Amino acid sequence: MKTAGTIFIGKIPLQLPIPLPRQQVNSSHYANLLELLKELTTPFFNQIVTHWPDYPIPIRLVEATNGPIDLAACLTEAAEIWNQNEPTPWFEVDSSASWGIRLVHFQDREIHPPLAAQITRLDSIGRPLRVHLLAGTNYNSLLARPYVVRGFVHELGHALFLWGHSTDRIHCLWGLAPPLVSEPSEDERKAARLWHGLPDGLDLSQYDNLPGELSSP
Numbered sequence: 001m002k003t004a005g006t007i008f009i010g011k012i013p014l015q016l017p018i019p020l021p022r023q024q025v026n027s028s029h030y031a032n033l034l035e036l037l038k039e040l041t042t043p044f045f046n047q048i049v050t051h052w053p054d055y056p057i058p059i060r061l062v063e064a065t066n067g068p069i070d071l072a073a074c075l076t077e078a079a080e081i082w083n084q085n086e087p088t089p090w091f092e093v094d095s096s097a098s099w100g101i102r103l104v105h106f107q108d109r110e111i112h113p114p115l116a117a118q119i120t121r122l123d124s125i126g127r128p129l130r131v132h133l134l135a136g137t138n139y140n141s142l143l144a145r146p147y148v149v150r151g152f153v154h155e156l157g158h159a160l161f162l163w164g165h166s167t168d169r170i171h172c173l174w175g176l177a178p179p180l181v182s183e184p185s186e187d188e189r190k191a192a193r194l195w196h197g198l199p200d201g202l203d204l205s206q207y208d209n210l211p212g213e214l215s216s217p
């Protein structure tokens with residue numbers, strides 16, 4: 001076992017390999033927070049902790065309207081929902097940033113699915129540097145506005161590298177249909193905080209799902 005020394009997450013010193021205490025989740029679909037986090041980060045990331053270069057993550061907006069629907073305003077609202085009650089905000093609108101999240105609007109066509117997240121640029125060791133949030137003309141009536149905000153809350157979950165989907169419809173990252181909830185659940189907020197609080201490169205597949213256990217390599 002490696003003993004690479006002490007690192008600090010917040011004010012808590014941790015020895016590597018880091019013990020990960022199992023935290024409860026509200027969802028009945030997952031045994032604990034680690035199991036949920038592993039499911040959400042298996043696609044693309046293979047459960048290997050990956051960070052953005054810095055936080056808050058900049059969001060570059062463009063003017064993007066479909067009739068009465070202002071997609072940029074809806075995305076800003078979704079970012080504020082994720083930022084609520086966080087000690088430091090996840091996202092900030094910064095249209096001068098050269099990395100981070102970009103709103104991309106196809107003004108002449110519908111897209112399927114109606115909103116999507118796409119990793120479009122990687123750094124030299126394969127970590128995402130840019131995520132595009134794609135929108136077409138699908139949502140174009142005021143009645144649709146809450147669903148647009150809700151959809152962007154889901155896509156911003158992906159932009160936090162929770163690239164997979166949950167099987168539980170109480171989660172904004174529920175994957176079987178458009179989200180039923182308007183904001184991230186406490187489970188998802190905890191999953192995002194845990195992921196971005198762990199050291200870059202930590203392989204969660206080393207951990208099994210039994211309480212307090214680190215599986216053999």
Ligand SMILES: [Zn+2]
Pocket residue numbers: 154158165175
């Ligand atoms: Zn999704």
